[in-house]
Each structure stands twice: as structure tokens, then as C-alpha cells.
Amino acid sequence: MDKNLPDASATNRKLVVLILGLLCILQAALNISLRLALYNSDAPDYDAVIRNLKEERDQLKRKLNTSECSSDAPDYDAVIRNLKEERDQLKRKLKTFDHYTQEGWVYFRSSFYFISSVEKSWGDSRDDCLQQGADLVIINSKEENEFTRQFRRLFWIGLTDTETEGTWKWVDGTLLNTTTSFWHPGEPNSSGNTDEDCGEARYNYAEYNWNDNKCNKLNFWICEKMVA
Numbered sequence: 001m002d003k004n005l006p007d008a009s010a011t012n013r014k015l016v017v018l019i020l021g022l023l024c025i026l027q028a029a030l031n032i033s034l035r036l037a038l039y040n041s042d043a044p045d046y047d048a049v050i051r052n053l054k055e056e057r058d059q060l061k062r063k064l065n066t067s068e069c070s071s072d073a074p075d076y077d078a079v080i081r082n083l084k085e086e087r088d089q090l091k092r093k094l095k096t097f098d099h100y101t102q103e104g105w106v107y108f109r110s111s112f113y114f115i116s117s118v119e120k121s122w123g124d125s126r127d128d129c130l131q132q133g134a135d136l137v138i139i140n141s142k143e144e145n146e147f148t149r150q151f152r153r154l155f156w157i158g159l160t161d162t163e164t165e166g167t168w169k170w171v172d173g174t175l176l177n178t179t180t181s182f183w184h185p186g187e188p189n190s191s192g193n194t195d196e197d198c199g200e201a202r203y204n205y206a207e208y209n210w211n212d213n214k215c216n217k218l219n220f221w222i223c224e225k226m227v228a
């Protein structure tokens with residue numbers, strides 16, 4: 001072999017080293033450009049997203065365990081209690097309606113009315129009403145007086161001045177209101193100096209139809225059961 005000629009294997013080795021060197025440079029360039037491309041991209045920061053979600057979860061957990069949450073929430077026990085109370089009230093009302101309708105009472109503006117077919121003293125009449133869960137009629141308006149006047153009978157109403165002469169009170173203890181009283185002209189008069197302490201509807205042809213009369217007199221009567 002000619003010693004002046006370059007050794008072929010040495011040349012090959014140099015070539016391999018050169019290629020490897022070039023490959024390394026290429027790899028490094030690729031690495032750098034990839035990192036730059038990723039760094040500048042709009043890809044979300046998943047670590048940050050997860051960090052935020054965890055923080056949010058922990059906040060909700062804390063809220064659930066503190067009164068902060070329960071104070072906002074409706075008190076379901078109270079809601080149910082109220083609904084039950086409302087239901088029971090309606091049931092009671094329905095029972096009252098059934099009962100008085102079946103017994104032949106007449107309904108007018110939140111009350112049931114009963115007109116007797118026999119006559120009794122004011123006290124016995126009142127007892128009869130009380131036994132039926134009602135009381136003698138209390139008249140609070142012109143309309144109610146007109147309604148009772150339709151029965152066209154002479155009947156006791158729940159009005160008396162037995163406690164204090166001249167002070168007329170209804171059976172529920174309320175004072176007679178002068179704007180809704182319907183005394184017939186000249187009444188009440190305790191006629192002929194007799195003690196007339198009980199109210200009756202006497203002059204039913206007139207709008208002002210009330211009279212005071214002796215409580216032991218026998219009359220028909222009207223009971224009233226309020227339902228509202």
C-alpha cells in the first residue's frame with residue numbers, strides 16, 4: 001500500500017465523526033425551536049387550571065361545612081311544618097262546611113246561619129246555639145242585617161245590656177257600634193219601665209228593625225257560626 005495515499009478507514013472515521021457532529025447540532029437546534037414553539041403557544045396552563053379547581057373545591061367543601069351555606073338554604077322542616085298546619089286548617093274548615101251544610105244551615109259571607117223553628121227565651125236560645133258550636137247572631141253590617149231580615153220572623157239576636165243598663169254588647173263581648181246598629185225609631189226603650197235587656201229583630205218590614213225586649217220572652221232565634 002502506498003504510504004502517501006490517505007488511509008481509507010481514517011477518512012471514513014472522520015466522515016462519521018462529522019456526520020455525528022452535524023446530527024448533534026441538528027438535534028440541539030430542534031430542541032431549542034420546539035421549546036420556543038411550546039412556550040409561545042396558546043396552550044392552557046394545565047397546572048394552573050388544576051390548582052384553581054382544587055382551590056374552588058376546597059372553598060365549596062368549607063362552605064358546605066359551615067353555617068354560611070345552611071343559612072342560605074330554606075328551612076325545609078319549617079316549610080313542611082307550615083304546610084301541615086295549612087293542610088290541617090283546611091281539613092278542619094272542610095269538616096265544618098260539611099257538618100253545617102248537612103244540618104241545613106245557610107252560608108253567607110264566611111258564616112253559617114240557622115233559624116230556629118221553635119221559640120225560647122234569650123238565654124235558652126243562646127244555649128242552643130252554643131251547643132251547636134255557634135252563638136246567637138252578631139250583626140256587623142247592613143248586608144248582614146238585610147240577610148237575616150229575609151227570614152221574616154221575630155227572632156233573638158246576640159245583643160244584650162244585662163251587664164250595664166244602656167251599654168249594648170254582642171255575645172262575643174264587643175260593644176255595639178253605633179254606625180252598624182239598626183234600632184227601630186224609639187228603640188231601645190225598656191218599654192213601660194220594664195227591664196228590656198235583650199235584642200230582637202222585630203220590625204222586619206223596616207231596614208231599622210231592632211227592638212229591646214224582656215229576656216224571658218219566647219222568640220225564634222238565629223245562630224251564627226263564623227268559619228273564616
Ligand code: BGC
Binds near residue numbers: 187196211213
Ligand atoms: C214596643 C216595644 C216593646 C214591645 C214589648 C212594643 O209595642 O214598641 O218597644 O219592646 O212592645 O212587647
Ligand code: CA
Binds near residue numbers: 189196211
Ligand atoms: Ca223595646
